[in-house]
Amino acid sequence: MATSSPAGRILAYLESAKNLTGSACGLAGLALTFTGLAGAYWPVVVAGLYGAGALIAPPSRPSVPGFPDASSRLEALRADFTLLREYLDEVDLPPAAAGRLVELTGLLEGLLAPGWVSEALAADPEGVHALSRAVHQDIPESVDTFVRTRWWTRMTPGSEPPERHLERQLELLHREAEQLATGLREAEARRQQTHTRYLEDRGGH
Structure with missing residues (x-):
């Protein structure tokens, strides 16, 4: 009002x-x-x-803004990831870089897949931010920079092959995604151990 x-x-x-x-x-x-x-x-x-x-009487206060929750942010990120995959399908990459990119996108797809994995990810705001950064910035920037640099390299041969940088960038991004997946796995392992201790304590063992 x-x-x-x-x-x-x-x-x-x-x-x-x-x-x-x-x-x-x-x-x-x-x-x-x-x-x-x-x-x-x-x-x-x-x-x-x-x-x-x-x-x-208690003072009136403005309503707290309703920000999107982690689940809705992941849903939007899945849609953006689909757009990214469509863009990557149109880019011609060297075999080695293409292989690293397939590994990276496959890992990201697994993390973003609906289900208990993404539910665990939704409880990790830093992990959601890392995935969002990879999808929205890191991967498209790495690939687009390679495409533009490759054109200049063909115009001026003799410079360092741009695919080396692309392969290194994709390797680093894959390592970050692996660390995120490892963190989620360890969180689930701790949850399992905590439940075991709870059952042991409840049973008096």
Whole structure:
């Protein structure tokens, strides 16, 4: 509801907890007036009770923004990964680099596959960030830089083959993905060990 205009601010206050609580206390003051307990000072009593009620009411607060959760971010990342695969299918790479790229994308596909693996990944914000960086930045940048550098190398032969850098970059990215997969596996192993200890402690062994 918009509250920037004076009318909007007034309406917002009328609906606020402070006004509702104050009004309830004010009605209690009116009840005292009708019973004769407030006497001639009933306006002061009613106003005082209203003010006291407004003071003790919890302050209004803005709603917390609803950011996407990890599962929805992974779902969007899967769609982006599909676009990346379509782009990579159109690029002509040397056999060695192509092989490393297949290994890398296969590992990423396994990590992003719906199921318990991606559920474990969703509990690791740093892991989701690492995968997002690989899909959105690292892999397309490595491949596109190679394509552009290869054209210049053909124009000026004799320089260092760009595929060496591409192979090294893909190797490093694959190592990062492997470390992420290892971390998830170790987390599951710790979970299993914790459950074993729990059952042992429960059984008194």
